[in-house]
Amino acid sequence: MERPSLRGVTAAVTSLLALAATSLVAGPAAADTGDAGPCALPRTEAHHSLGVDDWNNAYPRPDHPLDAVMVFLSFPDHRPAVTPAELAADHFPATTQFFRRASYGKFTLRPHPLRQWIRMPRPSDWYGMQRDWDSERRGAYLRDALGVADPKVDFSRFDIVYLVADPDAPGVDSDATKVVNFSRPLRIDGADLRRVVTVFEQHPPDRNVLAHETGHVLDLPDLYHRPSDGKGDWDTYVGDWDVMGSQFGLAPDFFGWHKWKLGWLEREQVICVQRSRVVTLEPIAAVPAPGASLGIRLAVIRTGEGSAVAIEARGATGNDRATCAEGVLLYRVRNETPSGGGPVDVIDTHPHSDACWARSVYAPLADAPLRVGETFSIPGAHARIEVVDRTPSGAWTVRIATGV
Template identity: 80%
Template sequence: MPRQHGPGGLEKPSLRSAAAALTSLLALAATGLVAGPAVAASRDAGPCALPRTAAHHSLGLDTWNSAYPRPDHRLDAVMVFLSFPDSDPVVTPEVLAADYFPSTTRFFRRASYGRFTLRPHPQRQWTPMPRPSTSYGIQRDWGSERRSDYLRDAIEAADERTDFSGYDIVYLVADPDAPGVDSDATKVVNFDRPVRADGADIRRVVTVFEEHPPDRNVLAHETGHVFDLADLYHRPEDGKGDWDTYVGDWDVMGSQFGLAPDLLGWHKWKLGWLEGEEVVCVQGAADLTLEPMAGVPLPGASLGTRLAVVRTGADSALAIEARGATGNDRTTCAEGVLVYRIHNAKPSGGGPVEVLDTHPDSDACWDRSVYPPLADAPLREGERFTVPGERIRIDVADRTRSGAWTVRVATGV
């Protein structure tokens, strides 16, 4: 990614061997992915829902990839803190846990409208690693052999006091002050074959190498991958240039530094947080009142319409949603109606989402935005936009007293 129960968890009564799991670990491919069987979605996806493809983290949503936990209920996460013999930790596990929680739990609770709770179980003490931090060669583009060594040692060390069968998500947090720890190496590692430990399959772990304090929203970004969400940033081939040309500030999967980091409506639809009348498939023309994506309604109140979708091809769609300065988007640079393309066959990091700049001759928030040309991308009241290459026109009439936007979407124009 660009530069970008209670504490203590479940305890084991005694040390148990993890030899079988570690044997599997040695055979892992660090960036591999198990496709997993498909299961029917719990909602009527409708004609605008793109099918899931073989692309890594495909944004197709007609079925759910059961190799990933679906965040439509409470999930438990263990946070293991790893120390090394070449460094005495400066901060405590309690302090490091507070870097990430409860803020990450709050992010997902707001994003899901209370439909998902991430419950952390940070361990109270350091888990000693058997080798110096410098011996693992930790870095962004990490060789699979050394990464395997690190994961093998970490899970073997943690297995003494951690019952992995009690958790849905595993965070391995390295001592940020150890000399061999590189904050640019934070990422999710997927196993080609699940690691078997304590009668449970571990399909992936989140390896955290952040500084203290860490990047803003970094754990929300990485946890999004655990839920089969794609990277929305663009990585330049030479490592130079802009990373955020695809979506700018408009989703935490694009940048954890984004000014409007709430998940896009398409992501929320995929995760099961939007359904029924909250998503409208436009065929022909429609007059809509779009509630702001990050706005959380009062308890018991309807979410209202949050996402409008126009199918543009066998593997593409256009999404339309409102973004306002509330909830996870409270620091946004601009408010209005955001328009973006979805490509279900493009893989993570390959541009599966493209935010359309409805104001190509201007930019905004140079002092704060991760990509100012897209910071003012949303349409404002009274504006009209015809989607390039498509016979689709979007008119934003006005904004209601409650903060929603009145929008007309017409196809075939």
């Protein structure tokens, strides 16, 4: 197939100047995920809705290997001090390993880094890079980046696009790293390009930053709380729990609810609690031996048409090996709350204490999990959770009483 000319790509991006918007209203496309059970919240029109009853086909689902191209962009006002290979090594294989552990080996992220720098047409400080980026300058950056990259990249071969800027160029601001969603797909190389990851990280980068941004490409929401003045605490919703809250968290593995949405947990690993029962929960981050069963990883209590309480075990293993506390974690999920608005709230079962001030991103929630012998009544859920025991293999036995 004939590749479009540079001029054609530039014109197409110009016509989509709204592509600089950082949110996308999902279309009706969906894939049936089967009988997810009575505790599966339905997907809504909220940005990155945490409904799990079907899949939004505007996003690549990580139930098979996905290919990602890394394009390295330099600027005429700075000669790069590092090589593309060094920048690629900042993120890979670590990010691939993070997802392989999180998915229990079901998903492989395959990076394809270019070996050379591609020169942007304007100086780095012309683009005005920052977290709340002027839409015209951000649109110009994307237009220029895709324009100079297109002659060297067949975008139709890739599921994910990382645009990596020279970290030492004077205008580069690491706060500008984010996923940019196009208001409608850009047709390039015979394929639809719906979003790109703009990477402005320093060398070395923030921990797990690419795992966080790639989570957005997979339709996962931001779980942090952004203060209106930008000066308060960002981690009051979920603390250290889940990389979509903070890439610096001590227990960054994805919540079991996210793994359910992504297809890494299947129906037999999720228990819908409709009456009192005892369940044994394997730690959500524990990677089973080859051929071994995943066991039960998530218990869910439906609390409303669009809400639920999730119950899972967190232990010092896998992506959570640096966790501050082990135990049974409780959190609320809302399917109509958009990304950044608090779609997940961790329930603090120890509201009068905190832990790991020197390491935690939000110490009040660092000790949120219930420990063996502890009981907690969930406000508004008419349920009481008791952690009965921990098995020799590291699983947690939990008694869930409903209707209380």
